[in-house]
Amino acid sequence: MSRRRSFSNVIGFDDAPFARSYVGDVRIVGVVCARTRLDGVLSGFVRRNGDDATERMIELVRRSQFARHVQAVLLQGIAVAGFNVVDLQALHEALGVAVLVVMRRLPNFDKIRRALEPLPGASRQLELIARAGQPVPVGKLWVQFRGIELGEIPALVAATTLHGNVPEALRLAHLIAGGVTTGVSRGRA
Numbered sequence: 001m002s003r004r005r006s007f008s009n010v011i012g013f014d015d016a017p018f019a020r021s022y023v024g025d026v027r028i029v030g031v032v033c034a035r036t037r038l039d040g041v042l043s044g045f046v047r048r049n050g051d052d053a054t055e056r057m058i059e060l061v062r063r064s065q066f067a068r069h070v071q072a073v074l075l076q077g078i079a080v081a082g083f084n085v086v087d088l089q090a091l092h093e094a095l096g097v098a099v100l101v102v103m104r105r106l107p108n109f110d111k112i113r114r115a116l117e118p119l120p121g122a123s124r125q126l127e128l129i130a131r132a133g134q135p136v137p138v139g140k141l142w143v144q145f146r147g148i149e150l151g152e153i154p155a156l157v158a159a160t161t162l163h164g165n166v167p168e169a170l171r172l173a174h175l176i177a178g179g180v181t182t183g184v185s186r187g188r189a
Contacts, residue, residue, distance in 0.1 A: 007098065007148075007156040008035050009069045011042070012169025013057055015080040016181035023048060026081035028056065029177040032066045033169040036162040040066055041176060046081045049119050053084040058094045072098040072156060076170045077107075078132055078144060083116055085128040088146045098148035100156065102170060106135055106142050140165045 009032070016027040030042035042060045046053045061067055078101050079085045092099045112129065116122045135142035138153045145153060160167035175185040 007071045007152070007159060009033070009039075009066070010072045010074055010156075010160050010167065010169050011061060011066065011070050012074040012076070012167060012171075012173045013080065014076050014170060014173035014177050015046070016177040018048065018081070018181075026084075027177060027181060028053070028060075028080055029173045029180070030057070030060055031169045031173040031176060032064075032070065033160060033167075033172070034069075035159050036168040038168075038172060040064070042066075043177075043180075046084050048084070049082040049121075050084045051121050051124060053080050054087040054090050054094075057086065057091060061095055067095075070095070070097055072100060072148070074160075074167050074170050075099070075101045076166070076174065077101060077103055078129060079125075083112075083119060083125055085125040087128050088132050088144060092146035096147075098152075098156070099146045100148065100153065101132065101135070101144040102157075102166060103135060103142040104140075104165070 011030045011032045013028055013030045018026050025045035026048050028044055028046055032040040042064050044056050044060050046056050061070060073091060075086060088099050116125055132144045135144050143153055157167060162168045179185040
């Protein structure tokens, strides 16, 4: 019987809001939490609808003082900055930690495919989405994951969630990204 891991130190990434017409770099914010306690904030930029999100997240974590302690990377959806899709396997392998994509509802993959088709690099982005696998239900959430067993996910989510269903690192990343970009934080993570 395998020993269950404790995932007390996590980093949650979210992107800042941007206008539909915006072209350029979009801020991403990573919030480091020990369970639900805020321990630090990282930020950087990725290209809107680009292909650099995975590398940038790896770089932000590795360059930080938190690199040795992070046990899981949490994402709110598989893409940031529009359709800058994260390669879950590459992120997991580069950092050597669990990667968990958390969603409140099952994505509409037909709608995503139609939105991606006219964009440059669409075939690569669609391939990354397909390789991530079909999201599976865990409690009130849908998840995609690497480097963690499905049976470990409820404990990770419970240990890192303070209010509601979304882990605190993701909730805070969403609020901070919105606040520093627009001057005020809004909405649900």
